[in-house]
Amino acid sequence: MARRAIAYDINRLITRVFNRTPNGIDRVDFAFADYFLDPERRERSGVMMTALGPRVLSPKAARRAIDIVRKHWGEDETPAEDSVFQALLAAICDRPAPMERISRPRRGQTGDILRWLRAYGGSVGERATDFLPSDGLYVNCSQFPLDVDRYFRWMDPRSELDCVFFIHDLLPLETPEYFPPSERPRHARKMATLARRGSAAIVSSHVVKQSLIRQIATLGRTNLPILVAPLPVDPAFSTGQAEPVAIEGHPYFVMCGTIEPRKNHLLILHVWRDLVASLGQAAPKLVLIGRRGWENEHIIDLLERCPGLRHHVLEVAGLPTPSVKQLLMGARALLMPSFAEGYGLPVVEALSSGVPVIASSIPVFEEIGGDRLLRLDPTDGPGWRAAIMGFAADDSTQRIRALRDLTDYRAPDWPSFFASIEEFLGELPARNHL
Secondary structure, three states: OOOOOEEEEOHHHHHHHHOOOOOHHHHHHHHHHHHHOOOOOOOEEEEEEEOOEEEEOOHHHHHHHHHHHHHHHOOOOOHHHOHHHHHHHHHHOOOOOOOOEEEOOOOOOHHHHHHHHHHHOOOOOEEHHHHOOOOOEEEEOOOOOOOOHHHHHHHOOOOOOEEEEEOOOOHHHHOHHHOOOOHHHHHHHHHHHHHHHOOEEEEOOHHHHHHHHHHHHOOOOOOOOEEEOOOOOOHHHHOOOOOOOOOOOOOEEEEEOOEOHHHOHHHHHHHHHHHHHHHHHHOOEEEEEOOEOOOOHHHHHHHHHOHHHOOOEEEEEOOOHHHHHHHHHOOOOEEEOOOOOOOOHHHHHHHHOOOOEEEEOOHHHHHHHHHHOEEEOOOOHHHHHHHHHHHHOOOOHHHHHHHHHOOOOOOOOHHHHHHHHHHHHHOHHHHHOO
16 A cells, blocks of 8 residues: 555553553554554554644654553563463462452553653644645544544544544444443444444454444445454464463363353353352363453352352453463363354454364354354353363363364464555545545
8 A cells, every 4th residue: 555644543542551451452452553553654653632632643652652551461471470370370270279360460551651641642743634634544443432423523624534443343232231221322323423434444254244234324324345354363372382281180161251241151150050069179160361341240149159169260350462372272162152242352362272162153153263163052051061061071072173173274364464454445545535
């Protein structure tokens, strides 16, 4: 693509320094920022809102901000250096007494980002309208603050600008029962902003593309170019080989994602309560990776008050990516019983690491994993119990077959991913200004 001025929105990414660890959207947001904020490309930089309006920072200043965020997340920390990971391993092995909930303490980089904000968050920086010429491009990967249309009013005098948004999913509109009541109107506002201001959209699956087409058609927009670009995983999952967590006699499974109703933790916890009742101390352990979310009172009650789960279900929050990979590689399987997803990054991470996946039979998992996944109805408790038991044994023939099916798996890669995005963005002026 020609050297076109691009402003990448870093507002949400900067705020994530106040979180202990990244979620899926954070990881994707960082990958886009890492790609577009190239100090050698002066025509590309980060845009953020300040007291004086939107400002485009120097590439060096924008780069400094995202590097602080990554350092805060501990993404460069090895599993051997990660005290949270080491505590988790001890809990899996019952040495010392298991810790049922393990969380990373807050790290020290919040002060760094506050100092950075004092240096760059005021009047320093070029006005976004000055940085972006008439054929400029604004890119937003986080959907923040897509629900606040007034944030984008600085673009009104510049109707020629192309605005491209990454839409991760439309689940609050399609399955509002899994979200707080405020999420549905908030997501509706995002779609209204996209329909009004969007020059194009990028999505990670055909499932999301079809949902997006349906939703914006109700808003009178039927000509929005949409690129389907399946998401790659962090390079930690596809490059190099982490040492598997070899814990003889302590089989465990991993479930990854915010603890919320849509992820279907409740079904798995009931399965585990039954396994412990039947097998006692011989039951496998379950590791839940992710923070506690919303509408999850029944799940939390089981985690905190069920005696049978106390020493067999471990919660962990704050694992950096290298530790997540190493933990996955020792697991019998990743469990993904979700009722609905826009993509399912943990599935691709597990497959890239050569780890079997037992997942719900929803369309998006068929799209990204196909027959390499063992897919089950998300309401079939006995089926999930049988599958987990089938994968738990050291000599499990079912698991051996699943591992064999992964030998030729190739995940999407970042160079191809961004090449397709560059090509897509390069076509936009011709599409929008004929």
